[in-house]
Amino acid sequence: AVGADARLVDAAQCRAAEAALTGESVPVAKSTSPVPEATGLADRHDMLYSGTYVTGGRALALVVATGAHTEVGRIAGLTEGAADQRTPLERRIERFGRWLVGASLVLFVAVMLLGLWRGLPAVEVLMVAISQMVSVVPEGLPVAVTIALAVGMQRMAARGAVIRRLSAVETLGSTTVICSDKTGTLTRNEMTVTRLWWPEGAAGRRADVAGSGYAPEGAISRDGAPAA
Incomplete structure (x- = not known):
């Protein structure tokens, strides 16, 4: 197992399995030949990377990066720093909430103007306007949404799909196409003769x-x- 990113100084028939990093299903031949600076990660044959395995040959390498500075460490940093995006349902609920706030303010102003125009006491009109504004807010909406998502999670669990976050149920329900490169990443990197x-x-x-x-x-x- 390679414990750090390293540049090859000497190599003889060295091969490394980099499926965990690049998704390559077969070991890659390594050499000390230099490569252009803009070469992609999977084509840097003069480098060994942390998290990969040497499957054959021998080599002498100079460590150039450890820990969070390795390619695997950068990937881990990007994963930890990824921002959670709102699901379509959360965006629709937020938009619906803004509409409710606007409608309640319009209702509040309309009740105040109508009450004052009819000569009613300002305090009573204010209390009525506030009560009407509060009544616009659907208090049972969060409970109804939570129950709907919980039922969806239960149905998906019955089919073998376990969801960690409740809000992800709605996102998966809206998904039509999933594109993934599965070789050595989603699979066990094993080929079977059938x-x-x-x-x-x-x-x-x-x-x-x-x-x-x-x-x-x-x-x-x-x-x-x-x-x-």
């Missing part, structure tokens, strides 16, 4: 392979029957 084919006869022969990843359990079958 079917074999070899040339024999006119159409060749096929066999199904059971098992997953690097686990030693599995079986080979043909047409549903175990292969000899």
